[in-house]
Amino acid sequence: MAQKPSIPKGTRDFSPIEMARRNYIFDTIKKAFRLFGYKQIETPAMENLSTLMGKYGEEGDKLLFKILNSGDFLKGVSDEEIQEKNLPRLTNKLCEKGLRYDLTVPFARFVVQHRNELQLPFKRYQIQPVWRADRPQKGRYREFYQCDADVVGSESLNNEIELLSLIDEVFANLGINVTVKLNNRKILSGIAETIGEADRIVDITVAIDKIDKIGLENVNAELREKGLSEEAIKALEPLLTLSGCNEEKLEALSTLLAGSEIGKKGIEELKAVLDGINTLGHRCGVELDVSLARGLNYYTGTIIEVKARDVEIGSITGGGRYDNLTGVFGMPGLSGVGISFGADRIYDVMNQLDLYPESVNSSVDILFTNFGEKEALASMKYIKALHEAGISAELYPDTAKMKKQLGFADAENIPYVAMVGDSELAEGVIQFKDMKGGTQEKLTIEEIIKRLS
Numbered sequence: 447m448a449q450k451p452s453i454p455k456g457t458r459d460f461s462p463i464e465m466a467r468r469n470y471i472f473d474t475i476k477k478a479f480r481l482f483g484y485k486q487i488e489t490p491a492m493e494n495l496s497t498l499m500g501k502y503g504e505e506g507d508k509l510l511f512k513i514l515n516s517g518d519f520l521k522g523v524s525d526e527e528i529q530e531k532n533l534p535r536l537t538n539k540l541c542e543k544g545l546r547y548d549l550t551v552p553f554a555r556f557v558v559q560h561r562n563e564l565q566l567p568f569k570r571y572q573i574q575p576v577w578r579a580d581r582p583q584k585g586r587y588r589e590f591y592q593c594d595a596d597v598v599g600s601e602s603l604n605n606e607i608e609l610l611s612l613i614d615e616v617f618a619n620l621g622i623n624v625t626v627k628l629n630n631r632k633i634l635s636g637i638a639e640t641i642g643e644a645d646r647i648v649d650i651t652v653a654i655d656k657i658d659k660i661g662l663e664n665v666n667a668e669l670r671e672k673g674l675s676e677e678a679i680k681a682l683e684p685l686l687t688l689s690g691c692n693e694e695k696l697e698a699l700s701t702l703l704a705g706s707e708i709g710k711k712g713i714e715e716l717k718a719v720l721d722g723i724n725t726l727g728h729r730c731g732v733e734l735d736v737s738l739a740r741g742l743n744y745y746t747g748t749i750i751e752v753k754a755r756d757v758e759i760g761s762i763t764g765g766g767r768y769d770n771l772t773g774v775f776g777m778p779g780l781s782g783v784g785i786s787f788g789a790d791r792i793y794d795v796m797n798q799l800d801l802y803p804e805s806v807n808s809s810v811d812i813l814f815t816n817f818g819e820k821e822a823l824a825s826m827k828y829i830k831a832l833h834e835a836g837i838s839a840e841l842y843p844d845t846a847k848m849k850k851q852l853g854f855a856d857a858e859n860i861p862y863v864a865m866v867g868d869s870e871l872a873e874g875v876i877q878f879k880d881m882k883g884g885t886q887e888k889l890t891i892e893e894i895i896k897r898l899s
Contacts, residue, residue, distance in 0.1 A: 454588065455582045455588070456580070456582035456586075456587045456588025456589065457587065457588060457589045458587070458589075462809065463807060466806050466807070466809070467793065467796065467797070467802055467806055468789070468793055470802060470803075470806045471620065471789055471792055471793055471796065472573060472591075472593065472789065474616060474619050474620055475573070475593045475616055475787055475789070476571070476573065476593075477619075478612055478615045478616045478619070479571040479593075479595055479612075481615070482569075482595070482608060482611075482612050482615075483569055484569045484570060484571040484595050485568075485569060485570055485571070486570070486571055486572065486573075487553075487556065487570050487571075487572055488572065488574060489546070489549070489552040489553065489555075489556055489572070489574070490546075490552075491545060491546060491574075491575070492513060492543045492544060492545055492546065493543065493544060493546050493551075493552055493555065494542060494543055494544075495510070495512065495537075495541060495542060495543060495544045497551065497552070497555050497775075498510055498544050498546070498547060498551060499544075500774075501551045501744060501771075501774070502547055502548075502551075503648065503652070505652070506547060508579070509547065509578045509579045509580055510544045510545070510547055510578075510579065511544055511545040511577045511578070511579050512537055512540075512541035512543075512544045513541055513542075513543045513544055513545065514540055514541060515540060515541060515542055515543075520540070545576075545577035546576050546577065547576060547577070547578055548576050548592060548594075548786065549572045549574060549576060549592050549594040549786065550594065550596065550744075550768070550771070550784060550786070551744075551771070553570065553572065553594070553596055553784075554768075554771045554772045554774075554775060554782070555775055557598055557772055557777070557780070557782075558772050558775040558776060558777040559775075561777060564599075566598065566599030566600075566780075567597055567598065567599035567600035567605075568597070568598050568599055569595070569596070569597050570594075570595070570596055570598075571593070571594060571595045571596075572592075572593075572594045573591065573592070573593045573594075573789075574591065574592070575589055575590065575591050575592075576589075576590060576591070576592050577589050584759070586760065587790055590788070590789070590790040590791075591789040591790060592786045592787070592788065592789065593786065593787035593789050594784055594785070594786045594787075595609065595612065595784060595785055596782055596783065596784030596785075597609075597782065597783055597784065598772070598780055598781070598782035599780060599781070599782075600781065601769075601781045603715060603718050603719055603722065603748075604722070605783050606719045606722075606747075606748045606750075606767065606783055607719055607722035607723055607726065609750070609765070609783065609784070609785050610626060610719070610722075610723045610728070610732070610750070611723065611726055611728070612785070613626060613730070613750075613752060613763060613785060614626075614723075614728045614729055614730050616787065617729075617730055617752070618729045618730070620792070620796065620801060621799075621801045622754055622756075622762075622792070622795055622796070622799070622801065623730075623754070623755040623756055624730045624731070624752050624753060624754055624755060624762070624763075625730065625731040625732075625733055625752070625753050625755055626730050626731065626732045626733070626750065626751070626752050627733050627734075627735040627738050627750070627751045627752070627753065628716060628719065628720065628732065628733070628734055628735065628738070628748065628749065628750060629716070629734065629735055629736060629737075629738035629739070629748075629749045630712035630713070630715055630716045630747055630748055630749060631712070631739075631745045631746050631747055631748075631749060631766070631767075632708050632709065632711050632712025632715065632746075632747060633699065633703070633709055633712035633713060633716065633736065634647065634650070634651055634654075634712075634736075634739055635647055635706075635708045635709065635712070636703040636706035636708050636709015636710070636712055636713075637650070637682065637685050637703065637706075637709065637736070638650050639706045639708065639709065640681070640685075640702065640703055640705060640706050640709065641677075641678040641681040641682050642675075642677075642678055642681075643674055643675075643678050646672065646673075646674060649669070649672040649673075649674070650669065650674070650682070651739035652739070653665050653668040653669050653672065654682075654686060654737045654739055655737070655738070655739035655740060656668070657686065657737045658737070662683070662686065662687070665686075666679050666683075669682070684702065685699075685702055685736055686736060686737050688734075688736055692720055692732070692733065692734045695734045695736070696713060696716070696717055696720075696734065699713050699736070700713055712747075715747055715748065716734065716748070719748055720732065720734070730752075731755070735751075738751055740764055740766065744768040744770065744771045745766040745767060745768055746767055746768055746769040746770060747766065747767030747768075747769065747783070748766050748767045748783065749765075749766040749767075750763070750764060750765045750766055750785055751763070751764045752764065754795045756795075756799060757794075757795045757798050757799065759791055759794060759795060760788075760791065761788065761791075762787070762788050762791045762792050762795060763785055763786065763787045763788060763792075764785065764786055764788075765783070765784050765785030765786055766783065766784075767781070767782070767783040768781075768782050768783070768784075769781045769782075807859045808858075808859045808860060808861055809838075809858045809859065809860060810838040810839055810840050810858075810860055811832075811837050811838045811839060811860070811861065811862060811898055812832065812837070812838075812839045812860065812861075812862040812863065812864055812894070812898065813839070813840055813841075813842060813851075813854070813855045813858075813860045813862070813863050813864070814826075814828065814829060814839065814840070814841045814842065814863075814864045814865075814866065815842055815848065815851045815852075815863060815864070815865045815866075816841060816842045816843065816844060816845050816846070816851065817845065817865075817866070817867050818845055820871070821866050821867060821868075821871065822841060822845075824866050824871055825841050825864070825866045826841055828864070828866070828876065828891050828894075829841060831891050831895065832891075832894070832895065832898075835895045835899060836899070837895065837898045837899065839864075842854060851863075852881075855881060856881060860881065861880070861881055861882060862878065862879065862880060862881060862898070863878075863879040863881060864876045864877065864878055864879070864894070865877035865879065870888070873888070874890065875888040875889060875890055876888070876889055876890070876891065876894060878894055878897075
């Protein structure tokens with residue numbers, strides 16, 4: 447017997463009903479993006495490795511999917527080099543391209559490449575798949591969609607406030623209760639400076655970003671492995687265990703980081719962002735979290751992460767300010783800030799909580815049954831009128847028993863069924879059946895259009 451086909455781990459197939467649900471999420475996010483004035487772009491699935499490498503930190507570089515060069519990819523590689531098994535060196539010779547890890551770095555490349563065509567500040571959104579060579583687990587996939595919104599060419603903190611308002615809009619419309627966690631990279635730099643480890647900022651942020659997953663003790667153990675002194679680790683603890691409301695945390699940070707200019711600047715920026723979103727009003731929870739680092743090297747200011755309150759899953763949205771990202775592509779001094787909605791995790795949350803409107807589960811609004819050639823042709827004319835009115839409708843293609851046709855409508859969650867037989871043709875009417883309510887009545891096509899519009 448032939449082996450059953452399969453797909454790679456960390457990837458998924460999506461059925462029509464699953465796609466309908468995913469498109470509901472994408473459409474909700476797109477609507478918010480457009481409402482806030484963001485314009486859509488797309489970039490290729492693969493980028494040059496020179497574009498991607500070194501932008502995500504050492505751990506991120508390991509998770510990049512590399513693509514073997516076309517043709518004889520071993521050309522120019524000696525037997526000695528193969529036997530040495532020096533993977534970084536071999537990768538440089540065998541691979542020139544890689545699948546994109548996120549949408550932000552390709553966007554930075556896009557801005558630099560097309561800088562003469564863009565009006566700054568430039569607000570873009572992008573909804574495309576990304577790939578990471580990660581270990582698949584619940585809520586973590588190797589292929590998944592990101593829905594990004596970014597503003598480049600403006601240093602104003604009003605952009606951060608607007609993005610937080612956009613996040614609030616999206617999750618309110620989807621019906622997901624969320625908490626938005628905020629921090630500032632300058633605060634993290636101030637912490638590293640205050641504990642006497644300013645040059646270990648990357649080691650510190652990578653470790654403390656895991657505190658929710660592995661706990662404080664394991665974070666401390668990782669910091670020891672990285673070479674931080676016991677004195678520095680002890681000085682770090684009160685900063686990672688701040689309690690109270692956002693105002694109280696800001697006050698405590700102001701005292702603890704009083705000797706750090708960069709730390710004070712971070713506190714000032716974070717306070718402005720919190721004051722701004724509080725002035726606008728919000729339905730989501732907003733919480734200052736000093737341990738939030740997101741582990742990415744390119745953040746330089748505000749850091750944002752969103753967690754669902756009612757489902758145990760990783761972050762479902764994240765982002766932040768990145769002042770230096772375009773500099774590596776030859777365009778220094780261009781500031782940007784952006785967020786990324788994790789559509790696949792949002793989809794998992796929506797499924798667990800069953801938050802979709804009933805209409806999402808319907809493939810079409812109305813199904814016309816098929817009694818024969820003459821009746822089918824008349825039904826298709828009615829269907830054309832429905833299509834012209836913007837109402838989805840279809841004809842059951844075969845002449846089959848009524849039980850089978852109604853069973854199809856029921857299985858496809860089609861809310862209404864239309865029946866056109868000899869008597870209906872003579873009267874110029876349609877038998878209109880409400881599948882949920884069980885009621886049935888004779889209506890003209892005009893009355894059906896009015897009912898379903």
